[in-house]
Amino acid sequence: MCDTCGCSSEAGAVLRKPGLNDYHVHVSENVHGESHLHGSDHHHEHTHEHHHQGKSRTIALEQDVLQKNNLLAERNRGYFEAKKIFALNLLSSPGSGKTSLLEKIIPSLQKHMPVAVIEGDQQTTNDAERIQALGVPVIQINTGSGCHLDALMVNSAVRELELRDNSLLCIENVGNLVCPAMFDLGEALKVVIISVTEGDDKPLKYPNMFHEADLCILNKIDLLPYVDFDVRKCRENAMRVNHHLEWFELSAKTGEGLDVWLEWIKNKQKQH
Numbered sequence: 398m399c400d401t402c403g404c405s406s407e408a409g410a411v412l413r414k415p416g417l418n419d420y421h422v423h424v425s426e427n428v429h430g431e432s433h434l435h436g437s438d439h440h441h442e443h444t445h446e447h448h449h450q451g452k453s454r455t456i457a458l459e460q461d462v463l464q465k466n467n468l469l470a471e472r473n474r475g476y477f478e479a480k481k482i483f484a485l486n487l488l489s490s491p492g493s494g495k496t497s498l499l500e501k502i503i504p505s506l507q508k509h510m511p512v513a514v515i516e517g518d519q520q521t522t523n524d525a526e527r528i529q530a531l532g533v534p535v536i537q538i539n540t541g542s543g544c545h546l547d548a549l550m551v552n553s554a555v556r557e558l559e560l561r562d563n564s565l566l567c568i569e570n571v572g573n574l575v576c577p578a579m580f581d582l583g584e585a586l587k588v589v590i591i592s593v594t595e596g597d598d599k600p601l602k603y604p605n606m607f608h609e610a611d612l613c614i615l616n617k618i619d620l621l622p623y624v625d626f627d628v629r630k631c632r633e634n635a636m637r638v639n640h641h642l643e644w645f646e647l648s649a650k651t652g653e654g655l656d657v658w659l660e661w662i663k664n665k666q667k668q669h
């Protein structure tokens with residue numbers, strides 16, 4: 398877990414529905430098990446004892462946070478399995494095309510299964526508004542300073558969404574190739590998306606993400622003539638990190654390759 402970006406020391410995520418006032422707030426636990434925001438200057442007005450014993454203490458706290466998250470993720474997973482909900486966790490750096498891809502696939506998928514979406518961003522309901530325009534249930538989670546979704550946030554959002562049995566739940570994580578890889582949300586599968594403008598070395602630079610993922614989508618292949626991006630090398634790099642990784646190349650803009658992904662989702666949902 399990143400201990401410098403603030404993701405583990407923020408407090409508060411806001412659930413929002415486009416067009417409505419914020420109606421539900423919950424506070425994330427931080428590594429101290431507290432539920433309030435710590436200042437970055439490390440002065441605390443409260444009086445509890447702090448332990449500053451270096452790396453071993455940090456690792457212990459990280460394990461604690463992740464263990465709590467994993468327990469809640471298993472509860473989410475149990476709920477999804479009981480209702481036969483197929484949940485996908487979509488992960489990428491900012492702007493790789495997560496929402497664009499959802500906009501493309503949801504109209505086709507809706508003909509086969511009920512679809513709902515959880516959107517994760519630090520601020521704005523922009524993505525939720527784009528999804529709402531498709532007529533599917535959607536909740537926006539704003540994480541504030543947090544750079545990932547966690548199982549508690551998803552649990553809260555799921556309660557508001559009233560998901561239908563046998564449905565597909567797409568969870569668009571906060572754009573970030575680092576911390577979201579560590580937080581199990583209870584999903585069935587993780588899909589990492591990279592685009593051809595990001596560089597073909599990304600799987601090597603951010604191996605945890607590619608190691609955790611079940612499928613890698615290379616998006617924006619319509620831009621390949623204009624960028625220096627070696628598709629074969631990128632795929633090889635991804636496979637070096639995770640040789641079980643499935644791999645699709647497509648363009649949300651032109652629709653090229655989307656059929657293959659749609660079939661993958663339908664098949665995985667049936668098998669689930």
Ligand SMILES: Nc1nc2c(ncn2[C@@H]2O[C@H](COP(=O)(O)OP(=O)(O)OP(=O)(O)O)[C@@H](O)[C@H]2O)c(=O)[nH]1
Binds near residue numbers: 494498524616619
């Ligand atoms: N040329 C091209 N542009 C694309 C493609 N997919 C997405 N874009 C563009 O890339 C930009 C970012 O797309 P989004 O779908 O918002 O990306 P995102 O991953 O949801 O972004 P965040 O939620 O901010 O992390 C937009 O300007 C899209 O129009 C594609 O396949 N080809």
Ligand SMILES: [Mg+2]
Binds near residue numbers: 495496497524569
């Ligand atoms: Mg988005």
